[in-house]
Every structure is written in structure tokens, then in C-alpha cells.
Amino acid sequence: MNQDLNYYHLIHQEIASLLLYQSIFDDEIGQAFLSVLNLIYVRNQQSIDINCLKAYSLLFKNLASQGMSWQDYLIRRILVDDNPFSQQVQYYDLEDLPKPLIEATEHDVRILNTLYNLSLEAISQWVKEAANVPFSPFIGEFENKDNTFLHQEDNWANCLQQLANHYRQHGTGIFAQYKALKWHNKQLIGISEADPITLTEIVGYESQKETLMKNTEILLAGYNALNILLYGSRGSGKSSLVKGLLNEYYSQGLRLVEVNKSQLSSLPMIVDQLRHIPQKFIIFVDDLSFEEDNDAFKSLKVVLEGNVTAKAKNVLVYATSNRRHLIREYFDDRPRPKDADEVHHWDTVQEKLSFSDRFGLTLTFEPANQNTYLNIVHHLASQINLKIDKDELEFRAKQWATQHNGRSGRTARQFIDFLEGELGLNH
Known part of the structure; x- marks a missing residue:
């Protein structure tokens, strides 16, 4: 056991010496793991018996809640870690990075x-010794479910190029x-359950789909793509098409950022966070x-047209609307002879009516006729x-x-969902 504890102390010291990957322990599982190690390190048997056991229990519970092994957890954290190496290797080849960064x-x-090769059984033995209890809290290891290149390699020092390729792609x-x-x-947060809809599920508007896909491929290729307004009748699949793009092109580096109408004034701030x-x-x-x-109108206008700050080449706006003229116009907005408030009032009206023209492309979605509706149903x-x-x-x-x-893609989806459930119940 003395040899085991010496090995433990070495691991404790090595974790403290991490230079780039400290943040992989920032979540619940990582903090629980560090808590176990720290309590073992103290080893004050009169005061930490229960605390040490509780710390191990919390580590096990957090792993169990996600159904993953310690090895899977560690690799997943490594593969998403944001640090100087993982950031810079997305822009530069491995051999072009500074030598101190590589080292x-x-x-x-x-x-x-070394941590990957550490088992829960070994940790539980350290807990048993430190807590001075006659039993080990070890229950068993969770099965490794991932099969990444790190799982397959015994010496991770040989995997730097593969690690670089992973960061560059993902x-x-x-x-x-x-x-x-x-x-x-005022910050970007992840959506854990993104809509799984695919482009193959959407039929009836093939030319609009083709244009949307082509423009997105231009963006992914690094060329100047266009902002797009998807205008047309409700339920025609405008939103589904945009979300379907994400599932089609995610592996090529596409991400979707959902912004509500009420948040449009934050658009310039969002773009600044994404441009690099x-x-x-x-x-x-x-x-x-x-x-x-209003301010939201002006903020969107800045993002679509730019200002003194250059437009971000890696960011586009895809917006849907049931209105061709995006700013509501009232009869009172029209100039009348008695209105002397503004000399060029028609210019203001035209500014509002032409706002949709600031999108590089406008894709129109006509209401579905009966043939289109039935084609969607059959599909x-x-x-x-x-x-x-x-x-x-x-x-x-x-x-x-x-x-x-009425007839629309949304209605067809609702009908099929209900019919599937009904037929399932009858059988």
C-alpha cells in the first residue's frame, strides 16, 4: 500500500503541474475527482473519514448519472478543451506552432x-487507506463506450497530430x-437537444432548398455567401429547412445560433464573439x-450591411417571416398634404418597405396546393x-x-404523427 500511496502522491503533483489542460476538471465530475484526491492528500484520519468517503461517492454518482467510465469522461473533456494549443492548431499546422507550446x-x-490508466478500483483503495475504514467503496467500472483514437493508443504522445486534426474539424x-x-x-449557451430534422424529410420546395444548400456550401468553403430571408406562408417548412442545414453540414463546421426577435439589439455583440x-x-x-x-431594426441593419467594422465572413443571418415587408406599415404612415413634419416622408416609407431587400436572397414559399400537400404526406x-x-x-x-x-407541411407532419400513434394503438 505504501507503494500505491507514493504513486498517488506522484499523480497529485502531476495534476498540479498541468500547463494547458487545467480546465478539463472544471465540471462536476472533475471537481469530484479532485476533491477525492485532495482529501486523501490531507489524510487527517480523525476528521476526514466520512468526508473522504463522501467525496468518492460523489465522483461515482456523477459518473453514473452520465453512464460513462472515467476513461470516457477524461477523453471527452480533452477533445473539447479550449486552451492555447487547441485554439491555435485550428489555424496553423502542427509544425508551425511555437516549440514551447508543443512541449x-x-x-x-x-x-x-497516466490519469486515463487510473482505475476507480485504485482510487477506492487510496480512499480506504486514507479514511481508515476496513472496506473499499469500489463497486465496479463503467464500460467504455467511445472508441476514439485516444482509446486505441497506449502512448498519447504519439497522438498530437490526430489531436490537432480533431480540433481543426470539430x-x-x-x-x-x-x-x-x-x-x-449576454452570452452564448449550448442547446443540448437540437432539433434532429434532416433535409430529406422536407419536400415540396426543392428549388428553395437547393438555393439554401448552395449558399451554405459557399459559406463553408470560405467565400462571400449571402444573408437570406425565407418568406412565405406559415407551416411551409421555412424554419425546418434552416434547422435541417445544421444536421447536414455540422461535420463540415457549421453551427447554428438561435436569436429571438427581442434579442436583435445584441446582434453586433454576438457577431463580434463569433468572427474569430x-x-x-x-x-x-x-x-x-x-x-x-427601433434599435433591433438598426442592429440587424448593421449586421446585414456592415458599418466601420468589417463584416464577419464566417457569419450569416437566415431569417424567416410571414411578412414580405418586415416593418409594419399603417395607413397613418402614408404622407398626406397636411403633414408638414417631414419633407421627404416617402423616403422614410420606402426605407421601411425595402428593408427585406438588404438580405442578399429572398426565398418565397407559396402556400401548398393539394398535390404538394399530398406529396408531403406520402413522403x-x-x-x-x-x-x-x-x-x-x-x-x-x-x-x-x-x-x-389547412394544407401545409406542418399540417402534414401533424397528421402523420397522429396517424402513426392511432395505428400503433389499434395494433
Whole structure:
């Protein structure tokens, strides 16, 4: 046991000497792990018996809550860690990085490799000794579920190029952990359960889909792509198309940032946070319209057209709206002979009406006719292999549209979801 404790002390010292990867222990599991080590280190048997056991219990509980092994946890944290190496290697080849940065990375990777080979059983033995109890709290190891290159390599010092390739493809920090993000309390936070809809699920507006995909591919290729307004009838799949892009192009570096209408005044701040990130971003604004020429209007205008600050080449705005003219216009807005408040009042009106022209592209979504609606119904039914006669399916789909929200992609989806559940219950 003395040899084991010496080994433990060495690990404790090595963790303290991490140069770049200190932040991998910032979450609940990492803090619980460090708490166990620190309490063992103190080893005041008169006061920490229970605390040491509790610390180990918290570590196990946090691993169990995510159903992952200690090894899986450690690798996942390494692969998303935001540090000088993981940041710079996204822009520069490994051989072009400063030598001290490479050496610091190799130093940390060797330590993390040692931690990877540390088992819960070994930790529990240290807890038993430090807490002076006759039993080990070890229950068992969780199975490793991931199969990354780090799992497959015994010596992680040989994996720096693979690690660099991973950071270059997937990014770091919040941009590696999440496909989609949103703006909340003046910061970007991840959306853990992004909409899984795919482009193959959306039919009926093929030319609009093709244009949207082509423009997104131009963005991903590093060229000047265009901001897009998706305008048309409700339920036509405008929002679904934008969200489907994320699942199509995520592996190529696309991320989606959801911004509510009420948050548009923060757009310049959001863009400034994104402009130096290697990934490409679509700022998604759903159901866009303005009551008047307000701060939100001006902020969006700055992002679309730019100001003294250069436009961010890695950020686009994709907005949906049911209104072709995004700013509400009232009869009272029209100039009348008796109005002497503004000499060029028509210029102001045209400024409002032409705001949608500031988007480089406007894609129009016409209301679905009966053939389009039924094509969508058949497509959705075939995707889930729905067992129902074609004529009955069409008859019931028409009934549903008449009794509910009219013909649209959204109505078709709602009908198929209900029908699938109904048929499931009957069998």
C-alpha cells in the first residue's frame, strides 16, 4: 500500500503541474475527482473519514448519472478543451506552432495519459487507506463506450497530430460540445437537444432548398455567401429547412445560433464573439418582423450591411417571416398634404418597405396546393413505413387539412404523427 500511496502522491503533483489542460476538471465530475484526491492528500484520519468517503461517492454518482467510465469522461473533456494549443492548431499546422507550446502540450498529454490508466478500483483503495475504514467503496467500472483514437493508443504522445486534426474539424469549447447555441444573459449557451430534422424529410420546395444548400456550401468553403430571408406562408417548412442545414453540414463546421426577435439589439455583440472562431455560423431569427424603426431594426441593419467594422465572413443571418415587408406599415404612415413634419416622408416609407431587400436572397414559399400537400404526406408516411392504403391515406389527409390548419407541411407532419400513434394503438 505504501507503494500505491507514493504513486498517488506522484499523480497529485502531476495534476498540479498541468500547463494547458487545467480546465478539463472544471465540471462536476472533475471537481469530484479532485476533491477525492485532495482529501486523501490531507489524510487527517480523525476528521476526514466520512468526508473522504463522501467525496468518492460523489465522483461515482456523477459518473453514473452520465453512464460513462472515467476513461470516457477524461477523453471527452480533452477533445473539447479550449486552451492555447487547441485554439491555435485550428489555424496553423502542427509544425508551425511555437516549440514551447508543443512541449507544454506533450507534457500535459503524458500526465493525462497516466490519469486515463487510473482505475476507480485504485482510487477506492487510496480512499480506504486514507479514511481508515476496513472496506473499499469500489463497486465496479463503467464500460467504455467511445472508441476514439485516444482509446486505441497506449502512448498519447504519439497522438498530437490526430489531436490537432480533431480540433481543426470539430472546434473547441462550447462550439465542439453543441451543434446549436442560443443567446442568453449576454452570452452564448449550448442547446443540448437540437432539433434532429434532416433535409430529406422536407419536400415540396426543392428549388428553395437547393438555393439554401448552395449558399451554405459557399459559406463553408470560405467565400462571400449571402444573408437570406425565407418568406412565405406559415407551416411551409421555412424554419425546418434552416434547422435541417445544421444536421447536414455540422461535420463540415457549421453551427447554428438561435436569436429571438427581442434579442436583435445584441446582434453586433454576438457577431463580434463569433468572427474569430474557425467554425461557420448561421444566426437564425424565426418569425422576423418589426413594429417600428427601433434599435433591433438598426442592429440587424448593421449586421446585414456592415458599418466601420468589417463584416464577419464566417457569419450569416437566415431569417424567416410571414411578412414580405418586415416593418409594419399603417395607413397613418402614408404622407398626406397636411403633414408638414417631414419633407421627404416617402423616403422614410420606402426605407421601411425595402428593408427585406438588404438580405442578399429572398426565398418565397407559396402556400401548398393539394398535390404538394399530398406529396408531403406520402413522403412522411414512407419515411416511417406507415402501413395504410394509399387512397385511405389521401382521404384522411384531406379531411385533416379541412378540419385543422389547412394544407401545409406542418399540417402534414401533424397528421402523420397522429396517424402513426392511432395505428400503433389499434395494433
